[in-house]
Amino acid sequence: MSSILLQVIELPSNLTYLFAAFTIAWAGFFIYAALLSRRQRDVQRDITLLNKAVRSSDAEEELL
Amino acid sequence: MLDFNSAKRSLFSYVLAGLAIVLMTFNLLLIFIVAPTDAVLGDIQRIFYIHVPIAVMSFLAFFVVCIGSIMYLIRRTSYWDRLAHSAAEVGVVFVTITLLTGVVWARPVWGVWWTWEPRLTTTLILWLIYVAYLMVRSYAPNRSQGSLYAAAIGIVGFVDVPIVYYSVQWWRSIHPAAVVGPLAESGSLEPIMRNILLVSLVAFVLVFVWLLQQKMAIQKASDLLISISHISDRTRV
Numbered sequence: 517m518s519s520i521l522l523q524v525i526e527l528p529s530n531l532t533y534l535f536a537a538f539t540i541a542w543a544g545f546f547i548y549a550a551l552l553s554r555r556q557r558d559v560q561r562d563i564t565l566l567n568k569a570v571r572s573s574d575a576e577e578e579l580l
Numbered sequence: 581m582l583d584f585n586s587a588k589r590s591l592f593s594y595v596l597a598g599l600a601i602v603l604m605t606f607n608l609l610l611i612f613i614v615a616p617t618d619a620v621l622g623d624i625q626r627i628f629y630i631h632v633p634i635a636v637m638s639f640l641a642f643f644v645v646c647i648g649s650i651m652y653l654i655r656r657t658s659y660w661d662r663l664a665h666s667a668a669e670v671g672v673v674f675v676t677i678t679l680l681t682g683v684v685w686a687r688p689v690w691g692v693w694w695t696w697e698p699r700l701t702t703t704l705i706l707w708l709i710y711v712a713y714l715m716v717r718s719y720a721p722n723r724s725q726g727s728l729y730a731a732a733i734g735i736v737g738f739v740d741v742p743i744v745y746y747s748v749q750w751w752r753s754i755h756p757a758a759v760v761g762p763l764a765e766s767g768s769l770e771p772i773m774r775n776i777l778l779v780s781l782v783a784f785v786l787v788f789v790w791l792l793q794q795k796m797a798i799q800k801a802s803d804l805l806i807s808i809s810h811i812s813d814r815t816r817v
Contacts, residue, residue: 541634545673
């Protein structure tokens with residue numbers, strides 16, 4: 517009885533490879549999209565800092 | 581005040597991403613539910629519905645690199661340089677996934693993860709060429725030299741794309757014959773398989789365009805930041 521159950525629940529090995537291929541493809545795209553998103557946040561942060569520096573520099577010039 | 585619009589997600593970007601997600605979900609349903617099981621290879625054959633479109637998108641990316649590089653050498657504007665750079669990076673992602681999905685398919689079908697047969701070898705060379713392109717950009721002594729050297733690699737490196745495609749015909753290859761493009765024979769694919777492959781191609785075109793658009797927007801903002809930093813440094817001096 518247990519050997520029949522094992523046969524029923526055992527997946528053909530090719531499905532494992534199929535699952536692996538689709539996982540690799542989607543993981544690859546999501547990881548790249550996440551990296552792009554992180555780079556965009558970094559650039560946005562740098563632009564915000566630069567804007568602040570420009571504004572404070574302008575304020576100093578006005579005082580002078 | 582600096583304009584950040586180029587790096588913000590535009591309405592076009594959201595629409596593109598939405599379309600890509602919808603079509604890709606529909607594509608997955610087609611691949612796993614509608615597509616018939618191959619009589620010889622079984623379910624493992626379904627990898628073909630992502631492997632082929634991803635490979636085609638990598639060819640498209642490197643074609644864009646070639647055009648961008650040529651136009652940069654003619655016009656010397658940052659737009660073409662940015663396009664070539666962005667397409668190269670996205671292309672490397674696509675060709676990496678092509679190689680990995682191909683390797684996973686090969687293991688149960690050929691019994692090996694890798695073999696030095698023409699299609700696999702020329703695709704690996706393609707990957708190396710464009711990784712070298714990205715490295716030249718990163719390690720060049722200055723930005724304009726990096727752009728020039730990369731443009732040369734982008735133009736010459738594209739020669740490998742037709743070599744990859746025709747490798748199954750020019751040399752003895754165990755890789756399956758082409759099912760898209762000039763080498764594809766009519767009737768080589770069941771109509772339903774061909775139609776699902778076409779849907780998959782369109783879905784991956786959307787993914788490619790979205791990734792390229794995102795990368796270009798970030799590159800533009802980054803280039804602007806660098807040039808402003810240089811101006812600011814010169815002003816202080």
